[in-house]
Every structure is written in C-alpha cells, then in structure tokens.
Amino acid sequence: MSSSPQHSQKEPPPPDTVREHVYDGIEEYDNNMPNWWLWTFYLAIIFSFLYWFFFFETPLAETDAERVGAALTRIEEARLAQVGELNSAVLWQMSQNASFVEAGRQIFMGEGTCHSCHGANLEGGIGVNLVDQQWVWGNTPMSVYQVISEGSPNPTKGMVAWKRLGPDKVKQVAAFILSHHNPAEMAGAETLNSPIGRD
Amino acid sequence: MAQNPIKQPSRDTLTTINADGSRYAIHTADVRGRFQRWRRLTGWLLIGLFVALPWIQINGHPAVFFNFPQQRFHLFGVTLAFQDTWLLFFVVTGLAFGIFFVTALFGRVWCGWACPQTVYLDQVFRRLERWIEGDAPARRRLDAAPWTAQKVFKRGIKHTLFLLCSAVIAHIFLSYAVSLPRLWEMMHTSPIEHWTAFIFVFGVTAVFYANFTWFREQLCIVICPYGRFQGALIDDHSLNVAYDAQRGDPPGKPRDPTAGDCIDCHRCVQVCPTGIDIRQGLQLECIGCTACIDACDSIMDKLGKPRGLIRYASQEELEGRKTRFVRTRTVIYSVLLVVGTIVASLSLRSIQPAEVATVRMLGMPFFVTDTHVRNQFSVRIINKSMETMHFQVTATTESPLPLEVRGVDGLLTVEPLKEILATLVVQVPREAFQGNFPFTLHAVNASPEVVHTRRLEFLGPDPRLLHAR
Numbered sequence: 273m274s275s276s277p278q279h280s281q282k283e284p285p286p287p288d289t290v291r292e293h294v295y296d297g298i299e300e301y302d303n304n305m306p307n308w309w310l311w312t313f314y315l316a317i318i319f320s321f322l323y324w325f326f327f328f329e330t331p332l333a334e335t336d337a338e339r340v341g342a343a344l345t346r347i348e349e350a351r352l353a354q355v356g357e358l359n360s361a362v363l364w365q366m367s368q369n370a371s372f373v374e375a376g377r378q379i380f381m382g383e384g385t386c387h388s389c390h391g392a393n394l395e396g397g398i399g400v401n402l403v404d405q406q407w408v409w410g411n412t413p414m415s416v417y418q419v420i421s422e423g424s425p426n427p428t429k430g431m432v433a434w435k436r437l438g439p440d441k442v443k444q445v446a447a448f449i450l451s452h453h454n455p456a457e458m459a460g461a462e463t464l465n466s467p468i469g470r471d
Numbered sequence: 472m473a474q475n476p477i478k479q480p481s482r483d484t485l486t487t488i489n490a491d492g493s494r495y496a497i498h499t500a501d502v503r504g505r506f507q508r509w510r511r512l513t514g515w516l517l518i519g520l521f522v523a524l525p526w527i528q529i530n531g532h533p534a535v536f537f538n539f540p541q542q543r544f545h546l547f548g549v550t551l552a553f554q555d556t557w558l559l560f561f562v563v564t565g566l567a568f569g570i571f572f573v574t575a576l577f578g579r580v581w582c583g584w585a586c587p588q589t590v591y592l593d594q595v596f597r598r599l600e601r602w603i604e605g606d607a608p609a610r611r612r613l614d615a616a617p618w619t620a621q622k623v624f625k626r627g628i629k630h631t632l633f634l635l636c637s638a639v640i641a642h643i644f645l646s647y648a649v650s651l652p653r654l655w656e657m658m659h660t661s662p663i664e665h666w667t668a669f670i671f672v673f674g675v676t677a678v679f680y681a682n683f684t685w686f687r688e689q690l691c692i693v694i695c696p697y698g699r700f701q702g703a704l705i706d707d708h709s710l711n712v713a714y715d716a717q718r719g720d721p722p723g724k725p726r727d728p729t730a731g732d733c734i735d736c737h738r739c740v741q742v743c744p745t746g747i748d749i750r751q752g753l754q755l756e757c758i759g760c761t762a763c764i765d766a767c768d769s770i771m772d773k774l775g776k777p778r779g780l781i782r783y784a785s786q787e788e789l790e791g792r793k794t795r796f797v798r799t800r801t802v803i804y805s806v807l808l809v810v811g812t813i814v815a816s817l818s819l820r821s822i823q824p825a826e827v828a829t830v831r832m833l834g835m836p837f838f839v840t841d842t843h844v845r846n847q848f849s850v851r852i853i854n855k856s857m858e859t860m861h862f863q864v865t866a867t868t869e870s871p872l873p874l875e876v877r878g879v880d881g882l883l884t885v886e887p888l889k890e891i892l893a894t895l896v897v898q899v900p901r902e903a904f905q906g907n908f909p910f911t912l913h914a915v916n917a918s919p920e921v922v923h924t925r926r927l928e929f930l931g932p933d934p935r936l937l938h939a940r
Contacts (some may be wrong), residue, residue, distance in 0.1 A: 288483050303484045304492040308694065385894035388878025398845060398877065398896060423834075430838040430847055 354439040359470070363413035367444060367450035376448025379441050384434060386445065396454065399431065403452045408468025411458050417446045418469040425468060477741065482754065486746030487688060496614065497688065498607040499597070500741040501910075513584055514594040525646045529856055534579040541888060543855065552855045554826050560561070568811060572804040574704040576796060577783075582698060583759035588690055590680075592744075593760070595636055595708065596683045603629045607741065607753045616856035637679035641672045657734035659904070670774050686743045691758050702755060707786040708795050712759050714739075714750045714781050715789060725774055732780050738770055739781060749781060762814025765780040824856035825885070834895070837930045843875075844931040845898040851891040851916065852883065860885045860916045862919075864893065868910035872899045897929060905934050 327333050334342070366372045380386045380394075389399035400408060408417050421442045423433035433436040434442060450458075478495055480486045489495050527534040533543040544551045550605040551558065573580060584587060588928040603625055604610045608628020616622055645668060646654045662669035682690060692699050714733075733750065738747050739833075742763055745756035749763050768778040827875065832847040854860050864879040885891050897910070912925040931937070 301483055304488065304490060306485075306488045306494065306689065306693065307492040308494070308689070310492065383891070385878045388880075388894050388896050398843075398898065399838075427835055428838060430834060430845065432833050452477075 274425040340401040351439060358439075358443065360418065362415040363417060363443070363446055363450060365457055366447035367413075367453075369447070370442050373451045374412070376444035376446070377465075379437070379445050380448055382447060384437060384441070391429075394449070405457065407446075407458075407461055407463040408467050409463070410469055411461045411463040412469050413450055413458075414469030415447065415463075415467040416449055416469070417442060420445055424438045425465075437471050478746070479739060480743075480748040480750055483531075484693065485580050487692070489788060489878050491807050494689075495746070497744060497746050498614075499744050499762065500607040500738070500768045502742040502769070503740075504768055506761035506765050508759065508787065510584060510704070511564045511594060517590050518594065518671065518705070519585075522643055525643065525651050533647075533650055535647060536650055538650070542703050543888065544553055550824065550855050550857075551822065552826065552853065554828075554853065555822055558815075558818060558822075561811065561818065563810075565815060568804060568808045570701070571704055572801065572808055574701050575706065575709055575800050575804060578639060578699070578705055578709045579701050579757070580758040581763060581772050582691065582701070583712075584802060586758075588695075589760060592683055598634060599636070602628060603632070633684050634676070634680050637683065637927055638672075638676045640679055641675040644675060645672050648884070663917060669892040678757045688756070688758075692745060692756050698755070698758070706800065708798060710785050710794070711753050711763060712749060712757060712764060712782045713753065713784045713786075713789055714782065715779070716750070716929065717789065717791070719750070719780050722768065727861065731747060732771070732776055734774070736770055738766040742766045817937070819881070823923070824854070824919050825860055825862075825921045825923075826853040826855065827851070828913075829895075829912060829925050829927060837932065838938070839901065839932060841901070843898040843901055844904045844937070845896065846929050846931075847910075848895040848897070848927065850879070850893045850912070850914070851883050851890055852893065854885040856919065857887045858919065859887060860921065862921075863913075863915045865913045865915075866895070866927075867895060867912055867913065868908065870908040870910070872903050872905075872908070874899060874910060899931075900927070901937065906932050907931060 291300045291302050293300065301375075327335060375428070380390075381392065386399075390396065391397050391399075392400055394402040396402065400406075409415050409425065419431065421433065421435040421439075422430035434445075478486055478496075484490075486495060524535050525533050526544050529545075529548040530550075532548075532550070534545075534546040538544065541551055544555075569731075570581070600610070604613055613622060613625065619804070642654065642658075649657070649668065655670055657665050716731075719731040721730055721731035721732035722735040725734050740751065742765075743749070744762065745758060746762060747754050747756045749757065764781050764783075767781040771780055788794045818844050830849050830851075830853045832849050835847055837844060850864065852860075852862055861882040861884050863882060866874060866876045870872050875898045878894040879900075883891060883893055895912070907928055907930050909926055909928055912927055914923040914925075915921070918924050
C-alpha cells in the first residue's frame with residue numbers, strides 16, 4: 273500500500289510504551305499529554321468546584337433566579353414610585369397642561385390606537401363614549417387611569433391593559449381624556465360601578 | 472550527512488510535545504520557491520480583503536457589518552434582522568458541503584492557503600520574527616542563550632511588535648461589529664463609556680498575541696476540529712502533499728546508482744512548521760503549507776534532478792494510476808452544492824425590507840355585543856430598511872359578510888430600523904355571523920415596494936348559541 277519509510281530505520285526508535293489493552297487488534301501508545309493541556313484541564317476542574325460552591329452553596333453570589341427576581345422587584349418599585357405620587361389632583365393639573373394633553377392626543381390617535389374603538393372624537397362606537405357624563409368604572413381621574421393601565425375589570429368588553437406603554441404615556445392619555453371634562457362636572461356624573469381607582 | 476540539531480519526527484508521537492509533556496519549539500528554516508510565492512500572494516490578498524471590507528459601502532452600509540447593538544446584519548447590500556436568522560441554515564450547511572467538496576478533491580488546501588491562522592502566522596508574524604531574530608539556527612541559539620542585553624532588546628522589540636499587530640487585527644475584527652466610524656469614536660473616548668467593547672478587544676488581542684507568539688501549531692494539531700475531520704474526508708483520489716517513495720527510496724548519496732532521488736538531506740523536516748517528516752506519509756499534523764515541496768524542489772534543482780519528489784499527488788497517482796476527479800463522491804457533493812445554492816438564493820430573494828407579524832390581542836378570542844361580533848388583533852410592522860415606510864393596511868374576505876375594520880385608517884408610518892404595534896379591530900354584524908371564517912390582511916408599502924399578506928381567522932361563538940336568543 274503506502275511507501276515503507278526505510279530511511280527512518282537509521283534513527284533509533286523512540287521509547288514508546290504500549291498500553292496493555294487491545295481492541296480488535298488496535299493497540300494504544302502511552303505518550304504524555306501536552307503540559308498546557310493538562311494544566312488547563314486541572315484548572316477547569318478547580319474552577320468548576322469553586323463556581324459550584326460560590327454560586328450554589330453560599331449566599332455570596334446571586335443565582336440567575338435571584339437576579340431576575342431582584343430586577344423585577346426594582347421595576348415594580350420604580351413603577352409604584354411613579355404612580356404612588358399620582359392622585360386625582362395631579363391628573364387634573366396635567367389635564368390643564370397643553371403639552372401633556374397634546375402628547376396624550378398623539379398617543380390616543382397613534383401608538384395607543386385608542387381611536388380605533390373610542391372614535392377619533394372620543395364618541396365611542398366599539399368602546400365607550402369618553403366625552404359624556406356617564407362613567408362605567410368610576411367618576412374619578414384615578415379610575416380612568418386605572419382602566420387605561422390595567423384594562424377593563426370585565427374581560428368580555430375587550431379593553432386590554434395598556435400599561436406596557438409605560439406610566440408616563442398612560443398619564444398623558446388620561447390627561448387628554450380629562451381635558452374634555454372639569455372636576456365639578458365629573459364629581460356629579462353617574463357611574464355604573466364604584467370607582468376602582470385610588471384617590 | 473550534516474548534524475541535524477532538531478528533533479527527529481516519529482509517526483508514534485507529536486514532535487512538538489516532549490516525553491515529559493513540555494513543549495518543543497519549532498524553528499522553521501528559510502524556504503523559497505514558487506509555492507511560497509503563490510501563498511504570499513493569496514495570503515496578502517486575503518489580509519487585504521479583511522482590512523478593506525469594512526471600508527466598502529453597499530446600499531449605505533459597510534459590505535459586511537454585523538451590527539449587534541442595533542440588531543441588524545448587513546451582508547453585501549442585503550439587510551437582515553433577527554427574524555431572518557433561519558437563513559443561517561444555508562450558511563452552515565453550505566459551509567459544510569463546501570468543506571466536504573473541496574477536501575474530497577484537493578485535501579487540506581484550506582489549512583495551508585486560506586486559514587487565518589496560517590495566513591497571519593506565515594505572512595505577518597513569522598516574517599517579523601525572521602527579521603528581528605534571524606534564521607532558524609540563530610533563533611535556536613537565542614532560545615538557548617542567557618538573558619543578555621541583546622536578547623532582552625530583541626525579544627522586547629519582537630513582543631512589542633507582536634502585541635501591536637495583534638491589537639490592530641483585533642480592532643479591525645471589532646469594526647465588523649460596530650462599523651469603522653464608531654470604532655474611531657470609541658478609540659477617542661474613555662473606555663468606561665463602552666467597556667464591553669474595550670474588554671472584548673482587550674481579550675481578543677491577548678488571545679491573538681498568545682496564539683501567534685507561542686501556541687501556533689498546537690491550535691492546528693490539538694484544537695481545530697476542522698483539521699481532524701478534514702483528514703476523514705479524503706480518499707485515495709484526493710490530492711495531498713505527498714512524498715513519491717517509488718522515486719525517492721531508498722535514500723542515499725547523490726551519485727549512488729542504487730539509491731533513489733532522496734538524499735536524506737532533511738530539508739523537508741527543517742522547514743516543516745508542525746514538525747513532521749512528510750516522507751513518513753500523510754499525517755494528522757500536515758497542514759499542507761507546501762514548504763517541504765519548495766524545499767525539496769530547490770535541492771533537486773541543485774542536483775540537476777527533476778522537481779516534484781514531494782508534490783501534490785493522490786494515493787492513486789503515487790501508486791502509478793490516474794487520479795479521478797470525477798467520482799461518485801465528488802458528483803454527489805457537487806449536485807448537493809448546486810441544489811443548496813439555488814435554494815439559498817431563492818430564499819435570500821424572499822427577504823423583504825419589512826416584516827409584518829400578526830397576533831391576536833391579549834384577552835378573549837372574540838367579543839360579543841348587542842350588535843356585533845368583534846375580533847382584536849395586534850399587527851407588528853418591523854422596518855428593517857433605512858427609509859421611512861408608510862403602510863396601507865386593509866382586510867378583505869371572500870365571505871359575503873360586511874367586514875368592518877378599525878384602527879388602521881390612513882397610512883401607518885414606521886421609522887427606519889423601528890417597529891410599530893398597531894391595533895386591528897374587525898367586527899361583523901351579530902345577526903349576520905354564521906361561524907368562523909378566514910380573512911386576509913394586506914400590508915402594502917409603496918416604495919420600496921413591500922407587500923405582505925396574512926391569512927387570519929375570524930372567531931366567534933357557535934352561531935346556534937348566538938342566534939337562539
């Protein structure tokens with residue numbers, strides 16, 4: 273078959289040990305592994321032990337589950353902080369501020385697509401009329417905010433939760449809607465259910 | 472014969488690993504010849520390509536630009552977003568078939584001619600080393616010498632230059648992910664403002680430096696999976712760098728009539744970067760760098776004998792028969808490669824500059840009021856291009872029912888590289904509802920022309936329940 277290396281007969285054969293086992297006639301030399309390979313292997317074993325110990329057996333390092341939990345808690349806190357300061361009085365103030373109202377109008381007609389159900393003039397259609405004196409879930413600004421953010425408590429109505437827009441945008445939309453009303457009139461309006469918003 | 476100061480290769484063990492596991496450093500002798508000239512040309516062309524590609528703009532983007540921060544991959548004028556990841560299937564399988572095909576024909580040509588490891592090592596780092604530390608005997612003397620001022624100076628310069636080259640390559644590598652203008656910006660601002668990129672380049676530079684200074688052939692021999700399975704892909708008709716034993720054996724003195732053409736000068740061993748003796752046959756370590764071909768040819772020239780004692784030859788050719796390039800294996804590989812290329816091209820052409828995805832909105836699948844049955848959908852439009860798009864979204868149905876569509880009046884504007892989530896509200900009169908029916912959503916942008924259609928299902932309650940008041 274292939275050429276016989278006759279020239280290598282001039283050189284002394286290298287001192288190779290052959291291991292004892294034979295598999296189907298195949299034998300195995302016992303040469304040393306490269307030292308760099310061996311040490312990488314040993315260090316990897318040591319590292320894996322340290323990793324397991326510090327990540328799973330001690331409270332020194334957060335596990336992935338803990339890290340996600342901590343992040344979610346921080347998000348919830350931030351959200352509550354934003355909303356915590358919110359009350360009906362603040363929303364009324366926002367509804368009299370032209371820039372908030374304009375921002376809310378943009379969202380109503382665009383990104384939030386509220387107009388598709390509540391109409392371009394807020395007259396309703398599929399959704400409820402937002403410029404009349406009849407409220408479904410409470411005649412308070414915070415109830416309006418609550419419905420926008422969390423959706424309708426009645427799932428058969430189809431108003432989904434819009435809190436994914438972020439608290440700022442939900443406030444702006446609420447301000448836009450409220451800009452069509454005033455506090456005295458709203459306080460005297462009828463509501464089908466008691467207000468679901470805080471005060 | 473002259474004293475051979477280097478370790479003699481054996482087929483039973485790696486030359487570069489001593490019996491005690493320590494590393495035996497290889498210092499390759501100088502070699503000149505036509506193959507080295509051709510390899511220098513192809514090597515520098517490839518280096519030039521690597522350096523030049525980030526500068527070439529196609530359709531407003533660098534030709535090859537994997538923009539991870541903005542999640543867009545630009546490839547010669549085509550812009551891909553994560554939705555197009557499935558195209559990677561063609562890249563992976565195409566590379567695989569390419570490897571199988573080329574190796575079945577020509578053996579390990581990739582390793583010796585195109586692999587970045589060989590290209591940068593042979594054309595950049597070894598040349599610098601040769602220039603600073605001298606030829607192979609001089610380098611071995613320097614290795615063995617004590618730390619004199621001269622050794623410190625030479626090694627200092629060499630390592631500085633090696634670090635510099637590694638850093639340059641690492642930076643160019645980064646520019647494929649952040650683009651040249653951003654790279655320039657990063658280089659002029661504090662590392663803290665982009666510490667991920669900084670650590671990345673730092674790490675890559677360290678890896679390149681360690682690799683090209685010390686690790687070298689260990690990567691080819693021990694790490695690279697390519698080298699291992701390339702060896703398994705050849706057969707008796709594949710070309711390899713081979714020693715013609717019928718012509719060369721038995722080795723003897725130049726004018727000995729009973730000896731073959733090989734004079735046992737060991738030049739082929741002295742120039743080998745992986746430390747083998749090619750006369751012992753095809754081996755795992757041989758990366759096909761063709762240094763031994765040129766070394767032997769130059770000796771044959773001096774002896775007035777024909778070249779080619781070591782040459783590209785298949786096993787069949789060495790045994791006196793003809794190499795068959797067209798055989799079952801290569802025919803099947805070619806057919807698969809052609810089929811794959813056609814399918815890949817068609818798939819690439821089906822990529823549009825914008826994606827439209829529709830899902831039913833959260834909540835109940837349908838809503839029933841006194842007058843209507845209603846479905847609510849979210850339509851996500853992703854603009855992968857660099858131009859603002861204005862989408863016209865309509866819904867049509869073959870069913871005779873009057874379909875009322877809300878939420879997508881007018882044109883939906885999507886900024887470049889952005890996406891919008893539009894609400895699509897569809898309702899039919901309650902009295903007319905006779906059961907679920909399909910309808911089609913059309914999303915059309917005028918220029919660049921993008922047309923997407925989606926088949927959606929309008930759901931509702933069982934009509935018998937609905938109409939039996």
